[in-house]
Amino acid sequence: MPLDPDVLVGMVLERDAEIERLNTTLKTLHAWIHDPRFERGDVILASQGVLDLGDLETGATPA
Numbered sequence: 001m002p003l004d005p006d007v008l009v010g011m012v013l014e015r016d017a018e019i020e021r022l023n024t025t026l027k028t029l030h031a032w033i034h035d036p037r038f039e040r041g042d043v044i045l046a047s048q049g050v051l052d053l054g055d056l057e058t059g060a061t062p063a
Contacts, residue, residue, distance in 0.1 A: 002008060 002011070
Protein backbone atom coordinates (compact mmCIF):
# COMPACT_ATOMS: atom_id res chain seq x y z
CA MET A 1 0.00 0.00 0.00
CA PRO A 2 1.51 3.33 -0.99
CA LEU A 3 2.12 5.90 1.73
CA ASP A 4 1.98 8.97 -0.53
CA PRO A 5 -1.35 10.75 0.15
CA ASP A 6 -1.70 11.84 -3.48
CA VAL A 7 -1.35 8.27 -4.69
CA LEU A 8 -3.87 7.07 -2.10
CA VAL A 9 -6.37 9.76 -3.12
CA GLY A 10 -5.95 8.71 -6.75
CA MET A 11 -6.57 5.07 -5.83
CA VAL A 12 -9.72 5.98 -3.91
CA LEU A 13 -11.02 8.08 -6.83
CA GLU A 14 -10.35 5.21 -9.26
CA ARG A 15 -12.15 2.82 -6.93
CA ASP A 16 -15.13 5.16 -6.63
CA ALA A 17 -15.33 5.48 -10.43
CA GLU A 18 -15.23 1.69 -10.82
CA ILE A 19 -17.97 1.24 -8.19
CA GLU A 20 -20.14 3.80 -10.00
CA ARG A 21 -19.59 2.02 -13.33
CA LEU A 22 -20.49 -1.36 -11.80
CA ASN A 23 -23.61 0.09 -10.13
CA THR A 24 -24.73 1.51 -13.47
CA THR A 25 -24.19 -1.88 -15.11
CA LEU A 26 -26.16 -3.62 -12.37
CA LYS A 27 -29.05 -1.18 -12.69
CA THR A 28 -29.11 -1.68 -16.45
CA LEU A 29 -29.11 -5.48 -16.11
CA HIS A 30 -31.78 -5.36 -13.42
CA ALA A 31 -34.01 -3.22 -15.62
CA TRP A 32 -33.37 -5.51 -18.59
CA ILE A 33 -34.31 -8.61 -16.62
CA HIS A 34 -37.31 -7.25 -14.69
CA ASP A 35 -38.85 -4.68 -17.05
CA PRO A 36 -42.18 -6.08 -18.28
CA ARG A 37 -42.07 -3.77 -21.29
CA PHE A 38 -38.93 -5.43 -22.60
CA GLU A 39 -40.11 -8.05 -25.06
CA ARG A 40 -37.24 -10.51 -25.08
CA GLY A 41 -39.45 -13.30 -26.42
CA ASP A 42 -40.28 -11.38 -29.57
CA VAL A 43 -36.63 -10.70 -30.24
CA ILE A 44 -35.60 -14.31 -29.73
CA LEU A 45 -38.48 -15.79 -31.72
CA ALA A 46 -37.97 -13.40 -34.61
CA SER A 47 -34.37 -14.51 -34.95
CA GLN A 48 -35.30 -18.20 -34.84
CA GLY A 49 -37.85 -18.15 -37.63
CA VAL A 50 -40.96 -20.29 -37.88
CA LEU A 51 -40.98 -23.80 -36.46
CA ASP A 52 -43.21 -26.07 -38.52
CA LEU A 53 -43.48 -29.58 -37.13
CA GLY A 54 -46.17 -30.69 -39.57
CA ASP A 55 -43.63 -32.39 -41.81
CA LEU A 56 -42.49 -34.57 -38.89
CA GLU A 57 -45.85 -36.22 -38.35
CA THR A 58 -45.58 -39.93 -39.17
CA GLY A 59 -48.52 -41.31 -37.24
CA ALA A 60 -46.20 -43.44 -35.11
CA THR A 61 -46.22 -43.01 -31.36
CA PRO A 62 -42.95 -43.04 -29.42
CA ALA A 63 -42.24 -46.18 -27.39
